[in-house]
Amino acid sequence: MTDFRDSPLPQGEFFLSASGSVGGIFLQKSFYVDFVTPGAYVGGHLDRCCTRAFACGDIGWQPVTNERSRQTSLYKRIDTIATIENIVLEVSPLRRCCLMLEQMAQWLGKEALPQIPQEIIAKMVGVHPDKIAIAWQLYTNPKHRHIVAKLLRKSNSIPPKPQPTFADTWENC
Numbered sequence: 001m002t003d004f005r006d007s008p009l010p011q012g013e014f015f016l017s018a019s020g021s022v023g024g025i026f027l028q029k030s031f032y033v034d035f036v037t038p039g040a041y042v043g044g045h046l047d048r049c050c051t052r053a054f055a056c057g058d059i060g061w062q063p064v065t066n067e068r069s070r071q072t073s074l075y076k077r078i079d080t081i082a083t084i085e086n087i088v089l090e091v092s093p094l095r096r097c098c099l100m101l102e103q104m105a106q107w108l109g110k111e112a113l114p115q116i117p118q119e120i121i122a123k124m125v126g127v128h129p130d131k132i133a134i135a136w137q138l139y140t141n142p143k144h145r146h147i148v149a150k151l152l153r154k155s156n157s158i159p160p161k162p163q164p165t166f167a168d169t170w171e172n173c
Contacts, residue, residue: 011043014041014042014043014061014062014063014064016036016037016038016039016040016042016059016060016061016062017038017039017059017060017061017062022038022057022107022108022109022112023038023055023056023057023058023059023108024036024037024038024055024056024057024059024107024108025042025053025054025055025056025059026053026054026055026056026116026120026124027042027047027050027052027053028050028051028052028053028054028120028123029049029050029051030049030051031123032123032124032126033120033121033123033124034047034081034084034124035080035084035107035124036077036080037076037080037107038059039072039073039076040073040076040077040080041064041070041073041074041076041077042061042077046077054120056108056112056115056116057108057112083103084100084103084124084125087099087100087103087125088124088125088126092151093125093127093131094131094134094135094151095151095152096125096126096127097121097125097127097131097132097134097135097136098135098138098139098148098151098152099125099151099152100121100124100125101113101121101132101135101136101139102139102148102152104116104121113136113139118132118133118136135148138151
């Protein structure tokens, strides 16, 4: 079972490691919450305004030892930020909530979702926690799964600019 707990953020530059590829850390900042996936950069100037960190899963810290590992982990972090940004650009708050729940299920596993405070996910997508509660009810009730499926299929109101991933760009260098 994946647990959700306070986690101290180490000083310096690190990348997040997790047993397998499941796990991550939520970084609470003054007005929003960021999420970091395994292999992504954490710390340094990027997270100096972090006020609190919440770990989910069996995570650990690996120091950034050279420029190549710094760049690879930064690109992983930027890819995660871009994924969250595409969700946040969705105009419909309920659809944003459903998209984020679905993305969190992919990153952490569905069994971890009930342990994540609704306020955390709400701050990630810019909605009131009540919207997350409604989306959660739709998401977990088999009778309403067709509504969630329709919300997830619906095209985004603000289409994202087609861009290669940063990892793809890095590989082409």
